[in-house]
Amino acid sequence: MTAALPRRTPRAPVALVVAASAAVVPTACSTGTATEDDTTLTVFAAASLTAAFEEIAADFEADYPGVDVQLNLAGSSSLVAQVQQGAPADVVATADTATMDTLVADDLVGIPQAFATNTLEIAVPSGNPAGVTTLQDLTVPAVNLVVCAPEVPCGAATTDVVDHAGLTLHPVSEEQSVTDVLGKVTAGEADAGLVYVTDVARAGDRVEGIPFDEADAAVNTYPIATVGRTGQSADQADRAQQFVDAVLSPDGQAVLADLGFAAP
Amino acid sequence: MTAPVTSERAATNRTRRDPAEVPAGLPRWAYLPAVVGGLFVVLPLVAMGTRVDWSNYWGLVTSESARAALVLSLQTATASTLLCLVLGIPMALVLARGRFPGQHLLRSLVLVPLVLPPVVGGVALLSTFGRRGLLGESMEVLGLQIAFSTTAVVLAQSFVALPFLVVSLEGALRTGGERYDVVAASLGASPTTVLRRVTLPLVWPGLVSGTVLAFARALGEFGATITFAGSLQGVTRTLPLEVYLQRETDPDAAVALSLLLVAVAVVVIAATSRRGAGGAVR
Numbered sequence: 001m002t003a004a005l006p007r008r009t010p011r012a013p014v015a016l017v018v019a020a021s022a023a024v025v026p027t028a029c030s031t032g033t034a035t036e037d038d039t040t041l042t043v044f045a046a047a048s049l050t051a052a053f054e055e056i057a058a059d060f061e062a063d064y065p066g067v068d069v070q071l072n073l074a075g076s077s078s079l080v081a082q083v084q085q086g087a088p089a090d091v092v093a094t095a096d097t098a099t100m101d102t103l104v105a106d107d108l109v110g111i112p113q114a115f116a117t118n119t120l121e122i123a124v125p126s127g128n129p130a131g132v133t134t135l136q137d138l139t140v141p142a143v144n145l146v147v148c149a150p151e152v153p154c155g156a157a158t159t160d161v162v163d164h165a166g167l168t169l170h171p172v173s174e175e176q177s178v179t180d181v182l183g184k185v186t187a188g189e190a191d192a193g194l195v196y197v198t199d200v201a202r203a204g205d206r207v208e209g210i211p212f213d214e215a216d217a218a219v220n221t222y223p224i225a226t227v228g229r230t231g232q233s234a235d236q237a238d239r240a241q242q243f244v245d246a247v248l249s250p251d252g253q254a255v256l257a258d259l260g261f262a263a264p
Numbered sequence: 265m266t267a268p269v270t271s272e273r274a275a276t277n278r279t280r281r282d283p284a285e286v287p288a289g290l291p292r293w294a295y296l297p298a299v300v301g302g303l304f305v306v307l308p309l310v311a312m313g314t315r316v317d318w319s320n321y322w323g324l325v326t327s328e329s330a331r332a333a334l335v336l337s338l339q340t341a342t343a344s345t346l347l348c349l350v351l352g353i354p355m356a357l358v359l360a361r362g363r364f365p366g367q368h369l370l371r372s373l374v375l376v377p378l379v380l381p382p383v384v385g386g387v388a389l390l391s392t393f394g395r396r397g398l399l400g401e402s403m404e405v406l407g408l409q410i411a412f413s414t415t416a417v418v419l420a421q422s423f424v425a426l427p428f429l430v431v432s433l434e435g436a437l438r439t440g441g442e443r444y445d446v447v448a449a450s451l452g453a454s455p456t457t458v459l460r461r462v463t464l465p466l467v468w469p470g471l472v473s474g475t476v477l478a479f480a481r482a483l484g485e486f487g488a489t490i491t492f493a494g495s496l497q498g499v500t501r502t503l504p505l506e507v508y509l510q511r512e513t514d515p516d517a518a519v520a521l522s523l524l525l526v527a528v529a530v531v532v533i534a535a536t537s538r539r540g541a542g543g544a545v546r
Contacts, residue, residue, distance in 0.1 A: 077512075144412065146494065149495065149509055149512075151509055151513040151514075152509075171496065172494060172496065173412050173494025173495055173496050173500065174495055174496055174501075175494065175495055176495065176508060176509060176512070180490070184494065187390060188394070188395055189390065189395055189396075189411050189412070
């Protein structure tokens with residue numbers, strides 16, 4: 001039955017869409033005014049790095065007058081797809097090593113360096129109505145627990161942690177992203193959720209974070225690397241390395257630490 | 265029993281249409297944008313078909329999670345459609361035939377979900393039926409919890425689908441007019457008998473198309489469900505949510521399931537348009 005059916009067509013339409021979005025997004029996120037092409041530095045960063053990289057980019061622009069840092073913030077797998085399709089990135093920072101490894105395997109980036117880590121934390125609505133204090137407490141059926149679906153990175157981390165602790169969770173919902181989990185906790189619909197430390201940090205007063213020891217079983221490492229691309233000037237390549245250095249510098253690390261990231 | 269009425273109306277229509285049977289002379293330029301519009305709708309569906317991994321199609325759409333999502337989608341969309349019929353038919357009747365102050369305003373309000381982004385509908389439902397919502401708090405006391413349950417999916421689907429049924433049926437009621445209802449009533453039929461034997465049979469095509477639209481809308485519901493109901497296999501993860509999740513790790517499965525959703529929609533529309541609305545066109 002399958003033999004007579006048509007072949008799959010090449011993925012050109014996707015390439016177009018990706019290229020188009022890559023072309024549009026950095027412009028929209030521009031943090032300054034570009035003067036010449038060779039003074040523009042395009043940084044692709046995981047969405048969870050938004051606040052940190054906006055601050056580091058502003059500092060970088062202050063340190064290197066005339067340089068315009070353009071941030072393209074998206075999910076790590078989207079960023080990797082964009083770079084693979086030839087999007088004009090100078091630097092790429094992802095939320096896990098697995099996504100960066102695909103770029104290394106394709107020989108598209110320099111040697112990645114770990115610059116931050118993130119671990120899971122229990123998030124509860126302010127006041128902690130269900131009285132959750134440990135990971136074990138989440139296994140109680142009366143606790144409305146919301147986690148990320150195993151298909152997405154935060155859900156994979158959740159699975160690792162829970163398996164390592166020898167527990168079984170019975171969540172009432174497996175959400176699409178860590179933002180959705182946080183939203184259910186913030187709204188008070190869920191009694192508890194498993195999110196990243198940095199998510200609790202940015203959620204403000206409506207959410208309380210409860211750290212737990214078992215979280216160390218799944219530490220997410222954020223790597224950063226320069227992207228070698230055609231049409232990149234030597235000047236841009238230098239700037240790219242300088243940006244990576246800025247992220248790894250004590251100042252850059254302080255910005256990340258303020259937002260809840262741990263050092264690698 | 266409905267046959268005499270329908271054929272009588274058809275006869276009236278025919279005598280009225282006679283002058284229009286002279287070719288109206290459709291402007292030729294209309295064909296070009298019409299064809300472009302048609303392609304705009306059909307081409308993406310065809311393009312998606314070309315991306316399907318046919319050799320693994322059966323495996324992709326019969327995986328445990330896919331089957332759970334399909335069954336849940338069909339069950340919840342059916343339940344939502346029934347709820348829409350139970351509430352929507354009286355609503356359309358009241359809006360089309362009732363006479364009361366504020367009718368116009370009420371009509372506009374009822375149609376709001378039609379133009380509202382579904383995610384906003386989800387937030388609105390959460391504020392009503394959520395644990396900290398308007399009704400949710402008292403329901404919590406009674407031991408009822410709607411959020412994260414299949415009931416929440418049905419509520420979300422009904423919320424977005426109800427206006428489709430009401431609009432279709434109300435339009436049909438207004439177009440049909442009240443002449444036959446008045447005749448039936450003057451012959452001694454009670455209001456309920458008039459509704460059952462005259463009004464509803466006359467607006468049958470409108471009711472059928474409204475029901476199909478409501479079912480299709482319920483089947484495709486995504487935004488309100490993911491905001492209000494959550495996402496758990498077999499409980500709240502309907503087919504559109506499953507497609508969105510699979511897209512993350514398994515694009516082939518997402519495309520295969522999308523095609524399945526298209527197929528279900530086409531089957532539903534084809535089946536009902538032949539049986540119901542189709543018969544009344546001629």
